[in-house]
Each structure stands twice: as C-alpha cells, then as structure tokens.
Amino acid sequence: MNIFSAEQFYQADAITIQKQELGPTDLMERAGVQVFNWLHSRMHGAQVPVRIFCGIGNNGGDGLVLARHLIQHGYNVHTYVVNCSDKRSKNFLINYDRVKQVTKKWPTLITSEDGFPEIHKDDVVVDAIFGIGLNRCMDGWVKAMVQHLNAAGAFILAIDMPSGLYANAPIEDPEAVVKANHTLSFQLPKLSFFMPSTGIFTNTWEAIDIGLDPEFVMTQPPIATLLHKQHILSWYQPREKYSYKGTFGHSMIVGGSLGKMGAVVLATRAALRAGSGLATAHVPKCGLGVLQTAVPEAMASCATEDSFLDAIPLEATHTYGIGMGMGMEDGSLAALDQFLETQEAPVLLDADALNLLASKKELYAKIPPQSVLTPHPGELKRLLGDWTDDFDKLQKAQAFAVEHQVVLLIKGAHTCICTPQGTLINSTGNPGMATAGSGDVLAGMITGLMAQGYPSWQAAAMGVYLHGSSGDIAVQQLGYQALLASDIIDNIGNAFIKLFEVEQPPQQQEEEAQ
Structure with missing residues (x-):
C-alpha cells in the first residue's frame, strides 16, 4: 500500500x-x-x-x-x-x-x-x-x-x-x-x-x-510503501524437493566479547530459524564452548584473543552478519577495517560494528554496496548525526541509504527500511518486542535470508516483517511484559506458516467473534 x-x-x-x-x-x-x-x-x-x-x-x-x-x-x-x-x-x-x-x-x-x-x-x-x-x-x-x-x-x-x-x-x-x-x-x-x-x-x-x-x-x-503480507508472499522462494542444506546458504555470524556471548547465540539461532542451510559463529575464544553448547546446529570458529575479536575470516561463500556484542576494542576496529577492505558481497552490520564505523567514518566508503545496516536509535544517531524530528530523521536515513548504496533500518514500532530505491514501512510488531536481544534476533534473521539468496533489500524487509509477526504470535501467549527475544525465535516458523493462512474479511471476523 x-x-x-x-x-x-x-x-x-x-x-x-x-x-x-x-x-x-x-x-x-x-x-x-x-x-x-x-x-x-x-x-x-x-x-x-x-x-x-x-x-x-x-x-x-x-x-x-x-x-x-x-x-x-x-x-x-x-x-x-x-x-x-x-x-x-x-x-x-x-x-x-x-x-x-x-x-x-x-x-x-x-x-x-x-x-x-x-x-x-x-x-x-x-x-x-x-x-x-x-x-x-x-x-x-x-x-x-x-x-x-x-x-x-x-x-x-x-x-x-x-x-x-x-x-x-x-x-x-x-x-x-x-x-x-x-x-x-x-x-x-x-x-x-x-x-x-x-x-x-x-x-x-x-x-x-x-x-x-x-x-x-x-x-x-x-x-x-507500507509493507504487507502480499509483498512477502510475492518474494517468497519455495524450496525444491531435491535441495539440500548447501542450497540455502551459509550464514557467518561474527561478534561476541566477554560477557556478551548471548547476542551471538540469539543471532545464530535466528539465522537458522529463518532458513539458512548452514551457520557458523565466529567468536572470541571465551565464547567457543558457549556457542557449541547453546546452538548445537551451528558450527563455531574462534579468534586468537580470548575476550574480544581480533580477526574476521574471509570466506567467499558465506553471508556475514557482524557486530552483535562485538565490543569496541581497537583490535576489533582493525579486524573490521581489514575485512571490509577485501569483502565485495553485501554484509549485515549491526550493533558494535556500526559503532566502530561511526568512530572511523572513512570506513563508510568500504561498506560493500547493498549491505544492510541495523542500528538501534543511539547507533543511528552516531551514523546520521542529530535530527530535528522524526520526519527529518527519515529524510536523513533515506539520503544516507542513497549516498552509500546500502539498506538502512530505523527500528521502532513501525520499522522503516530505507533503500536506495525508496522507503518501506513495516506493519507488524508490538511493544512486547522492546526487550533485550530482540535486535540481535532481527539481525540474524536478515543474515539468514540474505544467505538464501534474497536481495538485500528484500531480505531486510522480509526479516523485519517476519520478526514482527513472530513477536505478534508470541505475545498472544505470553503478554507484553513476559516476551523474551528467544520467544521471537521460537515463533519464526509460525510466522512463515501464517503467511499462507487465508485471512477472513473483517466483517466475517466480527460475526464469528459474536
């Protein structure tokens, strides 16, 4: 619409x-x-x-x-x-x-x-x-x-x-x-x-x-454009009978630091739930055992440092989601800089990866075209600078997306997906999703969709929509206050199923309710 x-x-x-x-x-x-x-x-x-x-x-x-x-x-x-x-x-x-x-x-x-x-x-x-x-x-x-x-x-x-x-x-x-x-x-x-x-x-x-x-x-x-179910259905890629796990891509979730491994766990689980055929979590040494225990379906690799990331391996066949719980160490900034220097395919940049970028703005030019940036409000302000009102913020975000040829999210009750071609506004989600780790889940979902071959802007829009829909399903069972980020992950499958449910006309819904 x-x-x-x-x-x-x-x-x-x-x-x-x-x-x-x-x-x-x-x-x-x-x-x-x-x-x-x-x-x-x-x-x-x-x-x-x-x-x-x-x-x-x-x-x-x-x-x-x-x-x-x-x-x-x-x-x-x-x-x-x-x-x-x-x-x-x-x-x-x-x-x-x-x-x-x-x-x-x-x-x-x-x-x-x-x-x-x-x-x-x-x-x-x-x-x-x-x-x-x-x-x-x-x-x-x-x-x-x-x-x-x-x-x-x-x-x-x-x-x-x-x-x-x-x-x-x-x-x-x-x-x-x-x-x-x-x-x-x-x-x-x-x-x-x-x-x-x-x-x-x-x-x-x-x-x-x-x-x-x-x-x-x-x-x-x-x-x-207001994002609706019909958009998602028109983009949805059905699975062929004779496909296998390699058909649906390999997500590489890069992040974590001492005390912040939960963010990588959530993102990795979300990438797999969103359909990524394979997933690897690249973490500091301190997180290796955590990842292999918490997400047995994923593989794990580790950097040489114990408590923070000092290197990002470059794998041409992997789709990268970088930044969840990564920290702001100088070594992490150097690792991100070196990675972006050689990376050509679109990546997802989240959380501390965005803070590191904002601390060294010359790195903006190294972001691969069509990459997806998923900042929370504070991170967005570091990217864009101050804004006078919500409409000014949207204009600046859209201009940033065009200038750098990236997909930039303004996360909130109606998340805006700013692309070089225009802005999409999400129609799903609820206040219960304002909870720790929700953004990590979203970043993982988008990474998993990108790994399956969806264009970056479609993966971002689908991820935002399905993330909100998962939260809407979960909140019906738990209420706003009790909703956890892991509950959103647990309902990603239900959100996919809901895409194919036939909706009743509003008048019929009212009659049945009576």
Whole structure:
C-alpha cells in the first residue's frame, strides 16, 4: 500500500475529478458516503448521540455529508461548525445547505469557548475539523476545542486524519491535535500515522476506498510503501524437493566479547530459524564452548584473543552478519577495517560494528554496496548525526541509504527500511518486542535470508516483517511484559506458516467473534 504526500493527494483528487468527469461535490459525496457506510454497519441504527464537529473547509464538507446521511437514516445527530474563519470552501457551503434541507435542526455554530457542547463519554464524536489542508498550528479557542474533545473520554472517529496533524510533516504543538480512537483515511494512509511523535494521535486506522483514479494511485511514485503480507508472499522462494542444506546458504555470524556471548547465540539461532542451510559463529575464544553448547546446529570458529575479536575470516561463500556484542576494542576496529577492505558481497552490520564505523567514518566508503545496516536509535544517531524530528530523521536515513548504496533500518514500532530505491514501512510488531536481544534476533534473521539468496533489500524487509509477526504470535501467549527475544525465535516458523493462512474479511471476523 503506497503512502502519498499531501500534495500528491491534491493531485489525485484533481485528476480523478477530471478523468471521471465529476461535479464539484461528487468526490466529497463519495467520501462522506463511505464514512457513513462504515459507521452505519457498526451502529445499526443505535440512538447513541453522534456529535460531528466540522471545520469550514473540505474536511468539514465531508463531515456534513456524513451528517446528512445519518440524519436521513434516523440517527441521533448533533452537528457543529467550528467557525474559525470567515473563509469557507465552496463545497462546504453546498453541503451546509444540503444538511439544512433534511432537518430543522441546523448545525450549531461554535465561535468561542462559550459554545462548547457537553460531551458524554458514551457519545460518538466525529472529527471533521481539519484534514490534509491544514497549514498552520491551531491556537486560541480552536485549540481549546480540541482539548475539550480529547478530555471528554468519548470514542473519537477522525475523518481522513486527526485534526491538527499534517500528512507528512511534524506538528508544532501536541496539545493542539485531536487524539482519535480510529481514523478512516481516504484511499491510502498518511505518513504521520507511522512516525513515533505523530502516530500516537490515532490508536488505529484503516483506508477506505473513495474511488481515486487507479492509474494515478498505481503509477505515482510514493513517499513510502507500507509493507504487507502480499509483498512477502510475492518474494517468497519455495524450496525444491531435491535441495539440500548447501542450497540455502551459509550464514557467518561474527561478534561476541566477554560477557556478551548471548547476542551471538540469539543471532545464530535466528539465522537458522529463518532458513539458512548452514551457520557458523565466529567468536572470541571465551565464547567457543558457549556457542557449541547453546546452538548445537551451528558450527563455531574462534579468534586468537580470548575476550574480544581480533580477526574476521574471509570466506567467499558465506553471508556475514557482524557486530552483535562485538565490543569496541581497537583490535576489533582493525579486524573490521581489514575485512571490509577485501569483502565485495553485501554484509549485515549491526550493533558494535556500526559503532566502530561511526568512530572511523572513512570506513563508510568500504561498506560493500547493498549491505544492510541495523542500528538501534543511539547507533543511528552516531551514523546520521542529530535530527530535528522524526520526519527529518527519515529524510536523513533515506539520503544516507542513497549516498552509500546500502539498506538502512530505523527500528521502532513501525520499522522503516530505507533503500536506495525508496522507503518501506513495516506493519507488524508490538511493544512486547522492546526487550533485550530482540535486535540481535532481527539481525540474524536478515543474515539468514540474505544467505538464501534474497536481495538485500528484500531480505531486510522480509526479516523485519517476519520478526514482527513472530513477536505478534508470541505475545498472544505470553503478554507484553513476559516476551523474551528467544520467544521471537521460537515463533519464526509460525510466522512463515501464517503467511499462507487465508485471512477472513473483517466483517466475517466480527460475526464469528459474536
């Protein structure tokens, strides 16, 4: 599913209206009807007060279309116009008049805090104040209006996006943004749904089809793409009957230091669970016994030093995942430098390998093209430098991926996979995965997928998606607090199986749950 900028959505609207020969309000009517259908299918005529707060632009017009259809179907509707300016869009005015034609209870104008209605926690609030057209932070009594809605404790449904958010830019004032329980985004999601500082303003979202021109939607280069199961299935490489372990590659996990052998254990196990036919862990001498005991399926080799790595063997047929628990010894930096000097195939660089790179930035030029970098937030900052906000961070990460021709991850609730061709945003995972060793598991999974012959960017995207899916399966059994990194490994197989399960339509799921 593509993610567009606000400017692209404006283009999509204009092209749709032109190509489909729509009247000035036809697209707005279509959008409002889709929101009505969604709400009607869940409320079934219930007389719960529905309080619709409309701005005076096109988002408010969408809200007025919804109000009219709810009124015509006998719902208990209360419509309010947040009269924040003397400028009104033409489509808003047309739909304002249409509402007045179907009810004697005309929309209530709100012009100050004195006009704020009482909202009960059992009401349904519809936020149609501002959409993608918002170009400044809300202030004054309009900001107070937003705070009034947020404080009511009612269910808030946002039309297209929560008022106060921008589609693809940071917010100035978090106190001036509606906190929606659910958002119905027109056609496609917005980038702000997935950034940590802005995604908190909608608990859940779904895209509803308003019939935007399909050619534009399919051919317009997106600012990002939301990663879904269909992507993974399209890349999945089935196993041939007469294959053997050598068919599926050899992962070389390089890392560990005194007291940090667990990271290599997790990564090696994950590489094998992800399908790598063979795996070797290259560790300091102190870790040799640990690895051969903890991961009997893997081979192990060791450096000459006892407590840290001072050499990385070069094997042309192996796929390398380097850095887990590696430490920051000068000898390890020299070993990494020497390895990168001669390595040509893509590698995965994680944890301390990235910290070592950041300490000697001239090594960036030695990173093999299409390598995968998997930093945590602190390591990412050492690579990129400071950023001003989540959107700036994404731009800098994407620029880094293009400049160095690598795949760079921004790990988090919606991990971003920045590739030289563009950005993918993950849709799986949960807060229970914020636990020690989770990143080591991810690095091992990606290494194992690269070893099987998946292109680096596909291996990174598949690894991130399956890693999150494994965590989602595990958390159903254990809960957020009890989830361990090894539980993620134990469910990698279940995540692969889940790829091939037939998903039920949402309505059927709801019926069976009842």
